[in-house]
Amino acid sequence: MIGVFDSGVGGLSILKYITKELPDYKYVYLADNARNPYGNHSQETVVKYTRQAVNYLFDRGVKLIIVACYSASSLALRTIQDEMLVKKNVKDRKILGVLRPVAEEAAKLTKNKRVGVIATRATTGSKAFETEIAKLDKGIRVFVKSCPLLVPLIEEQWGDKPETRKIAKAYLREMKSFNVDNLILGCTHYPLIQKTISQIMGKKVNVPNIGEIVAKSLKDYLGRHPEIEKSLSKGGAGNTALSNVEFLNTDKIPEFCQLGSKFLGHPITNIKKIDLSEY
Amino acid sequence: MIGVFDSGVGGLSILKYITKELPDYKYVYLADNARNPYGNHSQETVVKYTRQAVNYLFDRGVKLIIVACYSASSLALRTIQDEMLVKKNVKDRKILGVLRPVAEEAAKLTKNKRVGVIATRATTGSKAFETEIAKLDKGIRVFVKSCPLLVPLIEEQWGDKPETRKIAKAYLREMKSFNVDNLILGCTHYPLIQKTISQIMGKKVNVPNIGEIVAKSLKDYLGRHPEIEKSLSKGGAGNTALSNVEFLNTDKIPEFCQLGSKFLGHPITNIKKIDLSEY
Numbered sequence: 001m002i003g004v005f006d007s008g009v010g011g012l013s014i015l016k017y018i019t020k021e022l023p024d025y026k027y028v029y030l031a032d033n034a035r036n037p038y039g040n041h042s043q044e045t046v047v048k049y050t051r052q053a054v055n056y057l058f059d060r061g062v063k064l065i066i067v068a069c070y071s072a073s074s075l076a077l078r079t080i081q082d083e084m085l086v087k088k089n090v091k092d093r094k095i096l097g098v099l100r101p102v103a104e105e106a107a108k109l110t111k112n113k114r115v116g117v118i119a120t121r122a123t124t125g126s127k128a129f130e131t132e133i134a135k136l137d138k139g140i141r142v143f144v145k146s147c148p149l150l151v152p153l154i155e156e157q158w159g160d161k162p163e164t165r166k167i168a169k170a171y172l173r174e175m176k177s178f179n180v181d182n183l184i185l186g187c188t189h190y191p192l193i194q195k196t197i198s199q200i201m202g203k204k205v206n207v208p209n210i211g212e213i214v215a216k217s218l219k220d221y222l223g224r225h226p227e228i229e230k231s232l233s234k235g236g237a238g239n240t241a242l243s244n245v246e247f248l249n250t251d252k253i254p255e256f257c258q259l260g261s262k263f264l265g266h267p268i269t270n271i272k273k274i275d276l277s278e279y
Numbered sequence: 280m281i282g283v284f285d286s287g288v289g290g291l292s293i294l295k296y297i298t299k300e301l302p303d304y305k306y307v308y309l310a311d312n313a314r315n316p317y318g319n320h321s322q323e324t325v326v327k328y329t330r331q332a333v334n335y336l337f338d339r340g341v342k343l344i345i346v347a348c349y350s351a352s353s354l355a356l357r358t359i360q361d362e363m364l365v366k367k368n369v370k371d372r373k374i375l376g377v378l379r380p381v382a383e384e385a386a387k388l389t390k391n392k393r394v395g396v397i398a399t400r401a402t403t404g405s406k407a408f409e410t411e412i413a414k415l416d417k418g419i420r421v422f423v424k425s426c427p428l429l430v431p432l433i434e435e436q437w438g439d440k441p442e443t444r445k446i447a448k449a450y451l452r453e454m455k456s457f458n459v460d461n462l463i464l465g466c467t468h469y470p471l472i473q474k475t476i477s478q479i480m481g482k483k484v485n486v487p488n489i490g491e492i493v494a495k496s497l498k499d500y501l502g503r504h505p506e507i508e509k510s511l512s513k514g515g516a517g518n519t520a521l522s523n524v525e526f527l528n529t530d531k532i533p534e535f536c537q538l539g540s541k542f543l544g545h546p547i548t549n550i551k552k553i554d555l556s557e558y
Binding site for chain 2: 034035040041042044045148149152153156158163166167170250251252255277
Protein backbone atom coordinates (compact mmCIF):
# COMPACT_ATOMS: atom_id res chain seq x y z
CA MET A 1 0.00 0.00 0.00
CA ILE A 2 0.91 3.65 -0.45
CA GLY A 3 0.42 5.67 2.74
CA VAL A 4 -0.49 9.35 2.56
CA PHE A 5 -0.08 11.20 5.86
CA ASP A 6 -1.26 14.65 6.87
CA SER A 7 -2.16 16.42 10.10
CA GLY A 8 -5.73 16.81 8.86
CA VAL A 9 -7.82 17.22 5.72
CA GLY A 10 -5.24 19.25 3.75
CA GLY A 11 -3.40 16.25 2.28
CA LEU A 12 -6.63 15.17 0.59
CA SER A 13 -6.02 17.97 -1.93
CA ILE A 14 -2.84 16.00 -2.84
CA LEU A 15 -4.41 12.54 -2.60
CA LYS A 16 -7.03 13.67 -5.13
CA TYR A 17 -4.39 14.09 -7.83
CA ILE A 18 -2.27 11.07 -6.80
CA THR A 19 -5.21 8.69 -7.10
CA LYS A 20 -6.12 10.27 -10.46
CA GLU A 21 -2.58 9.86 -11.81
CA LEU A 22 -2.01 6.41 -10.25
CA PRO A 23 -5.46 4.82 -9.86
CA ASP A 24 -4.35 1.19 -9.66
CA TYR A 25 -2.60 1.17 -6.28
CA LYS A 26 -4.12 0.64 -2.87
CA TYR A 27 -3.91 3.65 -0.56
CA VAL A 28 -4.25 4.41 3.12
CA TYR A 29 -4.76 8.07 4.11
CA LEU A 30 -3.92 8.94 7.73
CA ALA A 31 -4.98 12.26 9.33
CA ASP A 32 -3.85 13.17 12.85
CA ASN A 33 -6.78 15.50 13.49
CA ALA A 34 -6.73 14.99 17.30
CA ARG A 35 -3.53 17.07 17.40
CA ASN A 36 -3.80 19.30 14.34
CA PRO A 37 -3.13 21.88 13.06
CA TYR A 38 0.63 21.24 13.01
CA GLY A 39 1.40 24.62 11.41
CA ASN A 40 1.89 26.46 14.70
CA HIS A 41 3.65 23.65 16.63
CA SER A 42 7.41 23.43 17.28
CA GLN A 43 9.86 21.25 15.34
CA GLU A 44 10.25 18.87 18.30
CA THR A 45 6.50 18.35 18.53
CA VAL A 46 6.01 17.94 14.77
CA VAL A 47 8.88 15.40 14.64
CA LYS A 48 7.32 13.41 17.49
CA TYR A 49 3.85 13.34 15.94
CA THR A 50 5.19 12.51 12.45
CA ARG A 51 7.35 9.69 13.88
CA GLN A 52 4.28 8.14 15.51
CA ALA A 53 2.32 8.33 12.25
CA VAL A 54 5.17 6.81 10.22
CA ASN A 55 5.63 4.03 12.81
CA TYR A 56 1.94 3.26 12.62
CA LEU A 57 1.91 3.08 8.81
CA PHE A 58 5.05 0.91 8.63
CA ASP A 59 3.48 -1.42 11.25
CA ARG A 60 0.47 -1.68 9.00
CA GLY A 61 2.68 -2.91 6.16
CA VAL A 62 2.80 0.32 4.16
CA LYS A 63 5.94 0.37 1.98
CA LEU A 64 5.85 3.93 0.67
CA ILE A 65 4.72 6.95 2.68
CA ILE A 66 3.99 10.38 1.23
CA VAL A 67 4.14 13.04 3.96
CA ALA A 68 1.50 15.23 2.31
CA CYS A 69 1.85 18.03 4.84
CA TYR A 70 4.30 20.87 4.28
CA SER A 71 4.74 21.56 7.99
CA ALA A 72 5.76 17.93 8.62
CA SER A 73 7.78 17.76 5.37
CA SER A 74 9.67 20.91 6.35
CA LEU A 75 10.27 20.22 10.02
CA ALA A 76 10.33 16.44 10.37
CA LEU A 77 10.98 14.58 7.11
CA ARG A 78 14.79 14.69 7.12
CA THR A 79 15.04 13.62 10.77
CA ILE A 80 12.53 10.79 10.31
CA GLN A 81 14.19 9.52 7.11
CA ASP A 82 17.56 9.50 8.89
CA GLU A 83 16.49 7.71 12.05
CA MET A 84 14.01 5.25 10.53
CA LEU A 85 15.62 4.40 7.19
CA VAL A 86 19.22 5.60 6.75
CA LYS A 87 20.59 4.65 10.20
CA LYS A 88 18.82 1.28 10.17
CA ASN A 89 19.88 0.62 6.56
CA VAL A 90 16.26 -0.01 5.55
CA LYS A 91 15.99 -0.19 1.75
CA ASP A 92 12.55 -1.64 1.12
CA ARG A 93 10.56 1.20 2.67
CA LYS A 94 10.48 4.82 1.59
CA ILE A 95 9.26 8.13 2.99
CA LEU A 96 8.78 11.00 0.55
CA GLY A 97 7.79 14.61 1.18
CA VAL A 98 5.98 17.19 -0.92
CA LEU A 99 8.57 19.92 -0.70
CA ARG A 100 11.22 18.72 -3.11
CA PRO A 101 9.00 18.05 -6.17
CA VAL A 102 7.33 21.43 -5.73
CA ALA A 103 10.70 23.20 -5.36
CA GLU A 104 11.98 21.44 -8.50
CA GLU A 105 8.95 22.51 -10.50
CA ALA A 106 9.24 26.10 -9.31
CA ALA A 107 12.94 26.18 -10.25
CA LYS A 108 12.01 24.87 -13.69
CA LEU A 109 9.13 27.31 -14.21
CA THR A 110 10.62 30.60 -13.06
CA LYS A 111 12.01 32.81 -15.80
CA ASN A 112 12.93 35.89 -13.82
CA LYS A 113 14.37 33.75 -10.99
CA ARG A 114 12.04 35.22 -8.38
CA VAL A 115 9.79 32.70 -6.66
CA GLY A 116 7.23 33.40 -3.91
CA VAL A 117 6.10 30.92 -1.27
CA ILE A 118 3.13 31.21 1.07
CA ALA A 119 2.87 28.67 3.87
CA THR A 120 2.22 28.05 7.56
CA ARG A 121 4.49 29.53 10.21
CA ALA A 122 6.10 26.11 10.78
CA THR A 123 7.10 25.85 7.12
CA THR A 124 8.34 29.43 6.67
CA GLY A 125 10.24 29.26 9.97
CA SER A 126 12.09 26.11 8.83
CA LYS A 127 13.49 27.86 5.72
CA ALA A 128 12.95 24.52 3.97
CA PHE A 129 11.83 26.03 0.66
CA GLU A 130 14.79 28.44 0.52
CA THR A 131 17.17 25.53 1.23
CA GLU A 132 15.58 23.18 -1.28
CA ILE A 133 15.47 25.77 -4.10
CA ALA A 134 19.05 26.91 -3.38
CA LYS A 135 20.21 23.31 -3.93
CA LEU A 136 18.75 23.45 -7.43
CA ASP A 137 19.75 26.97 -8.42
CA LYS A 138 21.52 29.43 -6.14
CA GLY A 139 20.53 32.28 -8.46
CA ILE A 140 16.84 32.03 -7.61
CA ARG A 141 15.55 34.50 -5.02
CA VAL A 142 12.85 33.06 -2.78
CA PHE A 143 10.33 35.30 -0.98
CA VAL A 144 8.30 33.64 1.77
CA LYS A 145 5.28 34.76 3.76
CA SER A 146 3.42 32.90 6.48
CA CYS A 147 -0.38 33.20 6.26
CA PRO A 148 -1.57 31.50 9.47
CA LEU A 149 -5.21 32.60 9.24
CA LEU A 150 -5.84 31.01 5.85
CA VAL A 151 -6.00 27.46 7.28
CA PRO A 152 -8.78 28.20 9.82
CA LEU A 153 -10.65 30.35 7.28
CA ILE A 154 -10.59 27.51 4.74
CA GLU A 155 -11.46 24.86 7.36
CA GLU A 156 -14.39 26.99 8.50
CA GLN A 157 -15.50 27.17 4.87
CA TRP A 158 -15.15 30.94 4.71
CA GLY A 159 -12.86 30.54 1.67
CA ASP A 160 -15.31 32.18 -0.74
CA LYS A 161 -16.26 35.08 1.53
CA PRO A 162 -15.04 38.69 1.12
CA GLU A 163 -13.36 38.66 4.57
CA THR A 164 -11.05 35.84 3.42
CA ARG A 165 -10.21 37.75 0.25
CA LYS A 166 -9.35 40.82 2.34
CA ILE A 167 -7.16 38.85 4.73
CA ALA A 168 -5.42 37.09 1.81
CA LYS A 169 -4.90 40.50 0.16
CA ALA A 170 -3.29 41.83 3.34
CA TYR A 171 -0.99 38.81 3.53
CA LEU A 172 -0.02 39.14 -0.16
CA ARG A 173 0.42 42.93 -0.28
CA GLU A 174 4.19 42.82 0.16
CA MET A 175 4.55 39.69 -2.00
CA LYS A 176 3.02 41.58 -4.94
CA SER A 177 5.82 44.15 -4.74
CA PHE A 178 8.52 41.45 -5.06
CA ASN A 179 7.79 40.86 -8.76
CA VAL A 180 7.80 37.04 -8.49
CA ASP A 181 6.71 35.13 -11.60
CA ASN A 182 5.67 31.98 -9.69
CA LEU A 183 3.92 31.67 -6.36
CA ILE A 184 4.06 28.34 -4.56
CA LEU A 185 1.10 27.33 -2.40
CA GLY A 186 3.21 25.83 0.39
CA CYS A 187 0.29 24.51 2.42
CA THR A 188 -2.14 21.81 1.33
CA HIS A 189 -5.14 23.92 2.35
CA TYR A 190 -4.38 26.79 0.00
CA PRO A 191 -5.41 25.05 -3.28
CA LEU A 192 -9.01 25.45 -2.07
CA ILE A 193 -8.68 29.22 -2.55
CA GLN A 194 -6.25 29.03 -5.50
CA LYS A 195 -8.56 31.15 -7.66
CA THR A 196 -8.72 33.96 -5.08
CA ILE A 197 -4.94 33.90 -4.61
CA SER A 198 -4.37 33.94 -8.39
CA GLN A 199 -6.72 36.88 -8.80
CA ILE A 200 -4.96 38.84 -6.05
CA MET A 201 -1.50 38.14 -7.50
CA GLY A 202 -2.59 39.10 -11.04
CA LYS A 203 -2.19 37.49 -14.44
CA LYS A 204 1.59 37.78 -14.60
CA VAL A 205 2.09 35.41 -11.68
CA ASN A 206 1.78 31.66 -12.24
CA VAL A 207 0.33 29.65 -9.34
CA PRO A 208 1.23 25.99 -10.09
CA ASN A 209 -1.15 23.14 -9.27
CA ILE A 210 0.58 21.45 -6.33
CA GLY A 211 -1.45 18.23 -6.45
CA GLU A 212 -0.54 17.64 -10.12
CA ILE A 213 3.16 18.26 -9.42
CA VAL A 214 3.30 15.82 -6.50
CA ALA A 215 1.32 13.16 -8.40
CA LYS A 216 3.56 13.37 -11.49
CA SER A 217 6.66 13.30 -9.36
CA LEU A 218 5.42 10.16 -7.58
CA LYS A 219 4.71 8.50 -10.92
CA ASP A 220 8.26 9.30 -12.09
CA TYR A 221 9.66 8.01 -8.80
CA LEU A 222 7.87 4.66 -9.15
CA GLY A 223 9.14 4.40 -12.74
CA ARG A 224 12.72 4.90 -11.51
CA HIS A 225 12.33 2.51 -8.54
CA PRO A 226 10.77 -0.73 -9.80
CA GLU A 227 11.89 -2.52 -6.59
CA ILE A 228 9.51 -0.29 -4.61
CA GLU A 229 6.83 -0.25 -7.26
CA LYS A 230 6.65 -4.07 -7.31
CA SER A 231 6.08 -4.24 -3.55
CA LEU A 232 2.92 -2.09 -3.72
CA SER A 233 -0.42 -3.85 -3.73
CA LYS A 234 -2.97 -2.98 -6.37
CA GLY A 235 -6.76 -2.74 -6.25
CA GLY A 236 -8.88 -5.37 -7.97
CA ALA A 237 -10.19 -5.01 -11.52
CA GLY A 238 -13.09 -2.62 -11.83
CA ASN A 239 -12.05 -0.58 -8.80
CA THR A 240 -12.09 3.15 -9.24
CA ALA A 241 -9.20 5.16 -7.85
CA LEU A 242 -10.98 6.31 -4.71
CA SER A 243 -12.51 2.95 -3.86
CA ASN A 244 -8.92 1.83 -3.23
CA VAL A 245 -8.43 4.29 -0.38
CA GLU A 246 -8.79 3.36 3.28
CA PHE A 247 -9.10 6.41 5.55
CA LEU A 248 -7.79 6.63 9.11
CA ASN A 249 -7.99 9.56 11.51
CA THR A 250 -7.50 10.27 15.19
CA ASP A 251 -10.65 12.29 16.05
CA LYS A 252 -14.18 13.29 15.00
CA ILE A 253 -15.06 11.14 12.00
CA PRO A 254 -18.26 12.92 10.79
CA GLU A 255 -16.65 16.39 10.74
CA PHE A 256 -13.57 14.99 9.00
CA CYS A 257 -15.71 13.34 6.31
CA GLN A 258 -17.82 16.44 5.76
CA LEU A 259 -14.89 18.85 5.36
CA GLY A 260 -12.57 16.29 3.79
CA SER A 261 -14.98 15.57 0.94
CA LYS A 262 -14.54 19.20 -0.16
CA PHE A 263 -10.76 18.76 -0.33
CA LEU A 264 -11.04 15.41 -2.09
CA GLY A 265 -13.94 16.29 -4.36
CA HIS A 266 -15.49 12.93 -3.46
CA PRO A 267 -17.41 11.50 -0.47
CA ILE A 268 -15.32 9.85 2.23
CA THR A 269 -16.45 6.48 3.55
CA ASN A 270 -14.40 3.46 4.69
CA ILE A 271 -12.93 5.41 7.64
CA LYS A 272 -11.69 4.25 11.06
CA LYS A 273 -10.42 6.13 14.11
CA ILE A 274 -7.05 5.13 15.58
CA ASP A 275 -4.83 6.28 18.48
CA LEU A 276 -1.31 7.38 17.49
CA SER A 277 -0.04 8.38 20.93
CA GLU A 278 1.11 4.80 21.70
CA TYR A 279 3.33 4.56 18.61
CA MET B 280 -0.57 25.55 45.20
CA ILE B 281 -3.50 26.51 43.01
CA GLY B 282 -3.26 25.04 39.52
CA VAL B 283 -4.81 26.86 36.57
CA PHE B 284 -5.10 24.73 33.45
CA ASP B 285 -5.90 25.74 29.88
CA SER B 286 -5.21 24.39 26.41
CA GLY B 287 -3.19 27.53 25.64
CA VAL B 288 -2.92 31.23 26.43
CA GLY B 289 -6.65 31.85 26.90
CA GLY B 290 -6.77 30.94 30.59
CA LEU B 291 -4.30 33.73 31.30
CA SER B 292 -7.22 36.16 30.85
CA ILE B 293 -8.74 34.39 33.89
CA LEU B 294 -5.47 34.02 35.84
CA LYS B 295 -5.02 37.79 35.57
CA TYR B 296 -8.12 38.42 37.69
CA ILE B 297 -7.59 35.46 40.05
CA THR B 298 -4.11 36.66 41.04
CA LYS B 299 -5.47 40.19 41.46
CA GLU B 300 -8.29 39.02 43.74
CA LEU B 301 -6.18 36.44 45.60
CA PRO B 302 -2.57 37.66 45.42
CA ASP B 303 -1.20 35.69 48.39
CA TYR B 304 -1.39 32.14 47.05
CA LYS B 305 1.16 30.28 44.97
CA TYR B 306 0.03 29.39 41.46
CA VAL B 307 1.05 27.07 38.67
CA TYR B 308 -0.37 27.78 35.21
CA LEU B 309 -0.31 24.86 32.76
CA ALA B 310 -0.94 25.31 29.01
CA ASP B 311 -1.15 22.30 26.68
CA ASN B 312 -0.13 24.25 23.60
CA ALA B 313 1.39 21.20 21.84
CA ARG B 314 -2.16 19.91 21.27
CA ASN B 315 -4.26 23.07 21.29
CA PRO B 316 -6.69 24.46 20.30
CA TYR B 317 -9.12 22.09 22.05
CA GLY B 318 -12.19 23.92 20.71
CA ASN B 319 -12.55 21.75 17.61
CA HIS B 320 -11.57 18.41 19.19
CA SER B 321 -14.02 15.66 20.23
CA GLN B 322 -15.21 15.02 23.78
CA GLU B 323 -13.15 11.82 23.99
CA THR B 324 -9.97 13.66 23.02
CA VAL B 325 -10.61 16.64 25.32
CA VAL B 326 -11.31 14.27 28.25
CA LYS B 327 -8.05 12.41 27.57
CA TYR B 328 -5.94 15.58 27.38
CA THR B 329 -7.60 17.13 30.44
CA ARG B 330 -7.11 13.91 32.43
CA GLN B 331 -3.39 14.00 31.65
CA ALA B 332 -3.10 17.64 32.73
CA VAL B 333 -4.99 17.04 35.98
CA ASN B 334 -2.88 13.93 36.73
CA TYR B 335 0.26 15.98 36.18
CA LEU B 336 -0.86 18.79 38.49
CA PHE B 337 -1.98 16.42 41.26
CA ASP B 338 1.38 14.61 40.97
CA ARG B 339 3.03 17.99 41.44
CA GLY B 340 1.18 18.44 44.75
CA VAL B 341 -1.46 20.88 43.50
CA LYS B 342 -4.53 20.72 45.76
CA LEU B 343 -6.96 22.88 43.83
CA ILE B 344 -7.23 22.98 40.04
CA ILE B 345 -9.18 25.56 38.05
CA VAL B 346 -9.94 24.29 34.55
CA ALA B 347 -9.80 27.75 32.97
CA CYS B 348 -10.86 26.53 29.55
CA TYR B 349 -14.52 26.43 28.58
CA SER B 350 -14.03 23.60 26.07
CA ALA B 351 -12.46 21.39 28.77
CA SER B 352 -14.92 22.61 31.43
CA SER B 353 -17.85 21.75 29.14
CA LEU B 354 -16.67 18.44 27.75
CA ALA B 355 -14.41 16.94 30.40
CA LEU B 356 -14.90 18.42 33.88
CA ARG B 357 -17.78 16.23 35.07
CA THR B 358 -16.12 13.00 33.86
CA ILE B 359 -12.77 13.93 35.39
CA GLN B 360 -14.31 14.97 38.73
CA ASP B 361 -16.21 11.66 38.86
CA GLU B 362 -13.32 9.36 38.04
CA MET B 363 -10.55 11.16 39.92
CA LEU B 364 -12.36 12.45 43.02
CA VAL B 365 -15.87 11.06 43.57
CA LYS B 366 -15.19 7.40 42.72
CA LYS B 367 -11.94 7.37 44.68
CA ASN B 368 -13.51 9.25 47.59
CA VAL B 369 -10.78 11.92 47.45
CA LYS B 370 -11.71 14.86 49.68
CA ASP B 371 -8.53 16.89 49.96
CA ARG B 372 -8.20 17.77 46.28
CA LYS B 373 -10.62 19.76 44.17
CA ILE B 374 -11.19 20.47 40.49
CA LEU B 375 -13.31 23.49 39.57
CA GLY B 376 -14.46 24.74 36.18
CA VAL B 377 -15.34 28.18 34.86
CA LEU B 378 -18.76 27.38 33.55
CA ARG B 379 -20.83 27.25 36.72
CA PRO B 380 -19.81 30.64 38.23
CA VAL B 381 -20.41 32.33 34.89
CA ALA B 382 -23.80 30.66 34.48
CA GLU B 383 -24.77 31.69 38.03
CA GLU B 384 -23.81 35.30 37.35
CA ALA B 385 -25.73 35.38 34.08
CA ALA B 386 -28.83 33.95 35.79
CA LYS B 387 -28.50 36.66 38.43
CA LEU B 388 -27.97 39.50 35.95
CA THR B 389 -30.62 38.81 33.32
CA LYS B 390 -33.85 40.73 33.69
CA ASN B 391 -35.66 39.69 30.54
CA LYS B 392 -34.55 36.07 31.03
CA ARG B 393 -32.83 35.94 27.65
CA VAL B 394 -29.10 35.16 27.78
CA GLY B 395 -26.71 34.81 24.84
CA VAL B 396 -23.54 32.70 24.82
CA ILE B 397 -20.74 32.77 22.26
CA ALA B 398 -18.14 30.01 22.47
CA THR B 399 -16.10 27.42 20.59
CA ARG B 400 -17.75 24.58 18.72
CA ALA B 401 -16.76 22.14 21.51
CA THR B 402 -18.56 24.24 24.14
CA THR B 403 -21.71 24.97 22.14
CA GLY B 404 -21.94 21.33 21.00
CA SER B 405 -21.84 20.15 24.62
CA LYS B 406 -24.93 22.22 25.55
CA ALA B 407 -23.17 22.78 28.89
CA PHE B 408 -24.32 26.39 29.29
CA GLU B 409 -27.95 25.53 28.55
CA THR B 410 -27.79 22.68 31.11
CA GLU B 411 -26.07 24.77 33.78
CA ILE B 412 -28.43 27.76 33.42
CA ALA B 413 -31.52 25.51 33.35
CA LYS B 414 -30.45 24.08 36.74
CA LEU B 415 -30.62 27.61 38.15
CA ASP B 416 -33.75 28.89 36.43
CA LYS B 417 -35.74 26.92 33.87
CA GLY B 418 -37.42 30.12 32.74
CA ILE B 419 -34.26 31.56 31.19
CA ARG B 420 -33.89 31.14 27.44
CA VAL B 421 -30.30 30.59 26.32
CA PHE B 422 -29.15 31.41 22.78
CA VAL B 423 -25.76 30.01 21.77
CA LYS B 424 -23.53 30.61 18.78
CA SER B 425 -20.15 29.08 18.00
CA CYS B 426 -17.58 31.54 16.63
CA PRO B 427 -14.64 29.28 15.68
CA LEU B 428 -12.66 31.91 13.77
CA LEU B 429 -12.38 34.32 16.70
CA VAL B 430 -9.72 32.22 18.47
CA PRO B 431 -7.26 32.15 15.56
CA LEU B 432 -7.94 35.83 14.77
CA ILE B 433 -7.18 36.81 18.38
CA GLU B 434 -4.14 34.51 18.57
CA GLU B 435 -2.82 36.03 15.35
CA GLN B 436 -3.30 39.46 16.93
CA TRP B 437 -5.81 40.56 14.31
CA GLY B 438 -8.29 41.38 17.10
CA ASP B 439 -8.21 45.12 16.43
CA LYS B 440 -8.45 44.88 12.64
CA PRO B 441 -11.58 45.62 10.61
CA GLU B 442 -11.68 42.07 9.20
CA THR B 443 -12.13 40.70 12.73
CA ARG B 444 -14.92 43.18 13.41
CA LYS B 445 -16.64 42.08 10.19
CA ILE B 446 -16.34 38.39 11.02
CA ALA B 447 -17.58 39.02 14.59
CA LYS B 448 -20.49 41.02 13.15
CA ALA B 449 -21.41 38.13 10.87
CA TYR B 450 -21.30 35.70 13.80
CA LEU B 451 -23.43 38.00 15.98
CA ARG B 452 -26.00 39.01 13.35
CA GLU B 453 -28.58 36.46 14.44
CA MET B 454 -27.76 36.91 18.15
CA LYS B 455 -28.70 40.60 17.90
CA SER B 456 -32.21 39.63 16.81
CA PHE B 457 -32.73 37.46 19.91
CA ASN B 458 -33.09 40.47 22.22
CA VAL B 459 -30.77 39.07 24.93
CA ASP B 460 -29.86 41.42 27.78
CA ASN B 461 -26.63 39.61 28.71
CA LEU B 462 -24.04 38.03 26.43
CA ILE B 463 -21.60 35.54 27.96
CA LEU B 464 -18.11 35.33 26.48
CA GLY B 465 -17.90 31.54 26.71
CA CYS B 466 -14.29 31.30 25.55
CA THR B 467 -11.27 32.67 27.40
CA HIS B 468 -9.94 34.31 24.24
CA TYR B 469 -12.94 36.55 23.70
CA PRO B 470 -12.25 39.06 26.52
CA LEU B 471 -9.41 40.36 24.32
CA ILE B 472 -12.02 41.72 21.91
CA GLN B 473 -14.66 42.45 24.53
CA LYS B 474 -14.91 46.08 23.40
CA THR B 475 -15.57 45.12 19.78
CA ILE B 476 -18.19 42.57 20.83
CA SER B 477 -19.89 45.08 23.14
CA GLN B 478 -19.99 47.68 20.38
CA ILE B 479 -21.54 45.21 17.93
CA MET B 480 -24.18 44.08 20.45
CA GLY B 481 -25.09 47.66 21.38
CA LYS B 482 -25.57 49.48 24.66
CA LYS B 483 -28.61 47.50 25.80
CA VAL B 484 -26.62 44.27 26.09
CA ASN B 485 -24.38 43.68 29.10
CA VAL B 486 -21.18 41.72 28.49
CA PRO B 487 -19.96 40.61 31.95
CA ASN B 488 -16.25 40.46 32.81
CA ILE B 489 -15.59 36.72 32.97
CA GLY B 490 -12.25 36.97 34.78
CA GLU B 491 -13.79 39.00 37.62
CA ILE B 492 -16.67 36.54 37.99
CA VAL B 493 -14.38 33.50 38.19
CA ALA B 494 -11.99 35.24 40.60
CA LYS B 495 -14.79 36.32 42.97
CA SER B 496 -16.36 32.88 42.84
CA LEU B 497 -13.01 31.29 43.75
CA LYS B 498 -12.63 33.68 46.68
CA ASP B 499 -16.09 32.73 47.92
CA TYR B 500 -15.29 29.06 47.48
CA LEU B 501 -12.13 29.32 49.59
CA GLY B 502 -14.11 31.17 52.25
CA ARG B 503 -16.63 28.33 52.36
CA HIS B 504 -13.96 25.58 52.32
CA PRO B 505 -11.33 26.41 54.95
CA GLU B 506 -10.06 22.77 54.83
CA ILE B 507 -8.95 23.38 51.22
CA GLU B 508 -7.85 26.95 51.83
CA LYS B 509 -5.51 25.89 54.65
CA SER B 510 -3.75 23.33 52.43
CA LEU B 511 -2.74 25.97 49.86
CA SER B 512 0.78 27.38 50.08
CA LYS B 513 1.29 31.10 50.07
CA GLY B 514 4.00 33.28 48.55
CA GLY B 515 6.54 34.97 50.80
CA ALA B 516 6.13 38.49 52.14
CA GLY B 517 6.75 41.19 49.57
CA ASN B 518 5.82 38.96 46.67
CA THR B 519 3.50 40.49 44.10
CA ALA B 520 0.66 38.38 42.79
CA LEU B 521 2.34 37.47 39.52
CA SER B 522 5.71 36.66 41.04
CA ASN B 523 3.91 33.74 42.73
CA VAL B 524 3.09 32.10 39.39
CA GLU B 525 5.08 29.27 37.87
CA PHE B 526 4.29 28.70 34.18
CA LEU B 527 4.36 25.33 32.42
CA ASN B 528 3.59 24.57 28.80
CA THR B 529 4.03 21.74 26.31
CA ASP B 530 5.49 23.56 23.27
CA LYS B 531 7.16 26.71 21.93
CA ILE B 532 8.07 28.80 24.96
CA PRO B 533 9.01 32.13 23.27
CA GLU B 534 5.79 32.34 21.24
CA PHE B 535 3.74 31.41 24.31
CA CYS B 536 5.40 34.15 26.37
CA GLN B 537 4.99 36.77 23.66
CA LEU B 538 1.27 36.11 23.06
CA GLY B 539 0.52 35.15 26.66
CA SER B 540 1.79 38.45 28.03
CA LYS B 541 -1.02 40.18 26.09
CA PHE B 542 -3.62 37.99 27.76
CA LEU B 543 -2.05 38.40 31.19
CA GLY B 544 -1.15 42.06 30.87
CA HIS B 545 2.26 41.22 32.36
CA PRO B 546 5.50 39.65 31.06
CA ILE B 547 5.81 35.87 31.45
CA THR B 548 9.05 34.49 32.84
CA ASN B 549 9.65 31.48 35.11
CA ILE B 550 8.41 29.03 32.47
CA LYS B 551 9.29 25.38 31.78
CA LYS B 552 8.26 22.97 29.04
CA ILE B 553 6.83 19.58 30.08
CA ASP B 554 5.45 16.47 28.32
CA LEU B 555 1.89 15.52 29.23
CA SER B 556 1.51 12.50 26.94
CA GLU B 557 2.99 10.12 29.53
CA TYR B 558 0.43 11.07 32.22
